Amino acid sequence: MENFNFCVGTRILFGKGQEEKLPELLRPYGNKVLLTYGGGSIKRTGLYDRIKSLLHEFEIFELGGIEPNPRIESVYAGAEICKEEDIDVILAVGGGSTIDCSKAIAAAAYYEGDAWDLILHPDWIEKALPICTVLTLSATGSEMDNGGVITNLKTKEKLGFGNPLLLPKASVLNPENTFTVPASQTAAGSADIMSHILEVYFDTRRAAVPDRISEGLLKTVIQYAPIAVREPENYEARAELMWTSSLAINGICSTGKDCAWSCHPMEHELSAYYDITHGVGLAILTPRWMRYILNEHTVEKFAEYAKNVWGIAEKADLFETANAGIDATEEFLKSLEIPMTLSEVGITEEHFTEMAEHAVIFGGLSEAYVPLKAEDVVNIYRMCM
Amino acid sequence: MENFNFCVGTRILFGKGQEEKLPELLRPYGNKVLLTYGGGSIKRTGLYDRIKSLLHEFEIFELGGIEPNPRIESVYAGAEICKEEDIDVILAVGGGSTIDCSKAIAAAAYYEGDAWDLILHPDWIEKALPICTVLTLSATGSEMDNGGVITNLKTKEKLGFGNPLLLPKASVLNPENTFTVPASQTAAGSADIMSHILEVYFDTRRAAVPDRISEGLLKTVIQYAPIAVREPENYEARAELMWTSSLAINGICSTGKDCAWSCHPMEHELSAYYDITHGVGLAILTPRWMRYILNEHTVEKFAEYAKNVWGIAEKADLFETANAGIDATEEFLKSLEIPMTLSEVGITEEHFTEMAEHAVIFGGLSEAYVPLKAEDVVNIYRMCM
Secondary structure (H helix, E strand, O other), X not given: OOOEEXXXXXXXXXXXXXXXXXXXXXXXXXXXXXXXXXXXXXXXXXXXXXXXXXOOOOEEEEEOOOOOOOXXXXXXXXXXXXXXXXXXXXEEEEOHHHHHHHHHHHHHOOOOXXXXXXXXXXXXXXXXXXXXXXXXXXXXXXXXXXXXXEEEOOOOEEEEEEOHHHOOOEEEEOHHHHOOOOHHHHHHHHHHHHHHHHHHHOOOOOOHHHHHHHHXXXXXXXXXXXXXXXXXXXXXXXXXXXXXXXXXXXOHHHOOOOOEOOHHHHHHHHHHHHOOOHHHHHHHHHHHHHHHXXXXXXXXXXXXXXXXXXXXXXXXXXXXXXXXHHHHHHHHHHHOOOOOXXXXXXXXXXXXXXXXXXXXXXXXXXXXXXXXXXXXXXXXXXXXX | OOOEEEEEEEEEEEOOOXXXXXXXXXXXXXXXXXXXXXXXXXXXXXXXXXXXXHOOOOEEEEEOOOOOOOEHHHHHHHHHHHHHHOOOXXXXXXXXXXXXHHHHHHHHOOOOOOOXXXXXXXXXXXXXXXXXXEEOXXXXXXXXXXXXXXXXXXXXXXXXXXXXXXXXXXXXXXXXHHOOOOHHHHHHHHHHHHHHHHHHHOOOOOOHHHHHHHHHHHHHHHHHHHXXXXXXXXXHHHHHHHHHHHHHOOOHHHOOOOOEOOHHHHHHHHHHHHOOOHHHHHHHHHHHHHHHHOXXXXXXXXXXXXXXXXXXXXXXXXXXXHHHHXXXXXXXXXXXXXXXXXXXXXXXXXXXXXXXXXXXXXXXXXXXXXXXXHHXXXXXXXXXX
């Protein structure tokens, strides 16, 4: 097992009614709260009103309208409020996009230059506002990790960033707050959770603890995602997905492992160029990436995956076992009714080469489980058409 | 899934050579360090000298000789040093006993009354010295949780206590520091790790995330404990056991679950009365407890355990599957050459009744997975003879 550091001190308040603890959670940080949220679904569900009422003793400033694939312009807007109003703490109410954007705002609040600098150089972050979150979508795990992704449409860049200072202080995980998430977003979020686990599960470094945990979390998604898609108000299913989303990417699954990720960099290009749903892009890419990198060096790991995650009985040939696991992955994602080709989401071959080159450079694909060059990425994109 | 709170911010520094980061870990807390350790094995292995040399710029005070099943007298001694010397931070170098004792010292350092009060009423703890640890034995998980166990031989009590203020700030987990742990202690430690997981796995509340993680961690112990027993310097095996020991009891495996524990309270009586090795007592009790509580209400969970942990194929009868899992548990513990009867460790029936009554009262056994009365505990003790 490789050396590693692990430190995730986010306070998780999980379950029904946990929003009620927001006043005591926020109080230690001060009185001025920047409330951030997305397109307004929290107003329709009543969560916005409930939170405003709970926080009636605080001075609330707001940044709404944060986009899916949040843009640097929203970061600028939020940072400006923080500076002008001398904000004490950010309360992000939403999914990964709102939380990611809030992390960038938290850092930009203390930065005098262009906030995009901090996305390009997260090690420049020296100070950040404290962040608390109320999660409304199980997907990115941003509620319990220190990273995020911001899109710059001008430069056609969608880049990940991270810094320990950006770890949320506390996150309220009430599964009921995801009851209104539509089936398509539930499915895409589940694909995102699975991808976070698979990105680190497939690694040349062997480590049993994270791999056994990863297999357990994948089995949980496989068991509960179809239920949540079918029965949006099934509390157990929503709860299992929600807790899985946080643990999938908070670092436990990658302890002692160290590869660069594969599908996320390839997907970030798709949504930077075409603004598609991140989880849909991942669902399309994942099984094709698996087939592309299956070879005599990786077949053993894929066979382990097939057996331990999908319960596939060992077959005569390792490749047969491995392929059965990949087939199961693809069938499962299809069964969630996610579009499974790039053509279906309106993507053509036009930008494949430049997207592939970007993915290799910014995503560090040469350090991935199976190193990928731009031509490999183009081949994988083509398999997705 | 039941509501839960989870917050474990211990900084884990895992791997070879991580002791070198001790100076930067301790520096923020001050200059006066209370170094605590056990019977002196760290002097024989050279770890003591290495740490003293690394910390040459600090003022070091020492409390050595902390017992296995640490006693309240050691807590008194440590607290006195902290008060007299105005200690800034405690560095516990050892296994669970040293770390547990250090937690009690950390709290007692700020308490004017008898430190035993704080073991009886851990909610009275209002302040505690910061604790860092260097782990030398994979077993209790004390390096990443906020609890401990202290023995009072005068009152024949061995009681658990816990408070969020006692969570270690940082723990150095270098598997090489466990290379010299003898086979018998490695085996007992592994039984302890398994018991921590089983105590929460068997719960009336259903929660997939913690159960799948628990199964993964159990499989890791089953795979690597025999290797560590056989090959004490096998780094991978020591590393897997070490990381498992921390995750087994830091709260992840019990998220959304809420039963009182069963085997630990029964064992604490054994080692309070007879000072036996904690993990040995647990290994003796666990399979007998399993057989005693197997019934039509629990059989499904035991069958799940047999299948998911031991890979036992489903048999015609649920009870047959369940019993195969219990048999496998007992065979496994035997294979580690742990004494498997109370008679072998010198325990007679003499105190069974009073120990059982104690266990029920102090261990809350009426709230266990299958509630136990004193007569049940006596029956289980008898099955262990």
